[in-house]
Amino acid sequence: MSVLELLGVSVVLVLVALLFCIVVFVLRVEAVSRVPEKISAICAFLTLLVAVSAAWVAWSQLQESKDSSRNQLQESKNSSAKVIYKEYISLAIDNPEFSAQSCFGGEKELKKMMKNEVIYEKYENYVAFLLFSAEQISMLTNYDTKWEQVLLAQLTYHALYLQSPDFQKVMMGFYSEYLQYLIRVSITNFSAYKCGP
Structure with missing residues (x-):
């Protein structure tokens, strides 16, 4: 009734x-x-x-x-997560040289990028934007497993940088435990499968 x-x-x-x-x-x-x-x-x-x-x-x-x-609150949070992800995808489209660096550039390109301070700083900021987006999306969606898979796929594209001493020693501690977990899983996924299952 x-x-x-x-x-x-x-x-x-x-x-x-x-x-x-x-x-x-x-x-x-x-x-x-x-x-x-x-x-x-x-x-x-x-x-x-x-x-x-x-x-x-x-x-x-x-x-x-x-x-x-x-x-309504959950729908609003899901919409916000989609907007954040869309912003990240727009950044990836605008910066194809950074969007899947580990998969298509490899270690050789990462080392080459590190030698050019301006480009390397842009790449670090690109990854920082991805990490910030991943953290926001995770919180907004209550750590939904579907979103987790999407975020892991994106993080795997940057596994070489994420496992680098530059990131591990200096930046890793700035992120939440959950995001650190996703970073570790993405590095493991990259080591096992590179950029595909």
């Missing part, structure tokens, strides 16, 4: 109880001795029933409202 149906039933019960109480009141006024005490007891019982019904309807509406709010 929906909340609206329950509300309708409660309104009908209130009206019936009110009508019954009015009839009892009128009968009492006309002849107090004619109204049996049982009718008064029935009136009290109906009043109690209406009060309990109204409380139950209010509680049901509150629960439904909480569920609706919770669902």
Whole structure:
């Protein structure tokens, strides 16, 4: 039974109880001795029933409202995660030389990049943006396993940098334990499969 149906039933019960109480009141006024005490007891019982019904309807509406709010909040968080990921993908499209460095550039290209401070700093910032995005997405989606697989795939593209002493000694500690876990898994995945299963 929906909340609206329950509300309708409660309104009908209130009206019936009110009508019954009015009839009892009128009968009492006309002849107090004619109204049996049982009718008064029935009136009290109906009043109690209406009060309990109204409380139950209010509680049901509150629960439904909480569920609706919770669902809207989660949808909003999922939308935010998608926007963050879309921003990262846009950055990857704009910087194809960085987007899958470990897979297509390899160690040779990473070492070459390290020699050019400007390009290497751009690459470090690119990976930092990916890591920041991964951390935000993880928190927003309550560490959803589907998103985890997407993030692991993206991190694996940068496993060579993520396992480098530059990153491990200096940067790794800045990230959450969960993201550090994803980084370790992506390095293991890269070592085992390179960039594909």
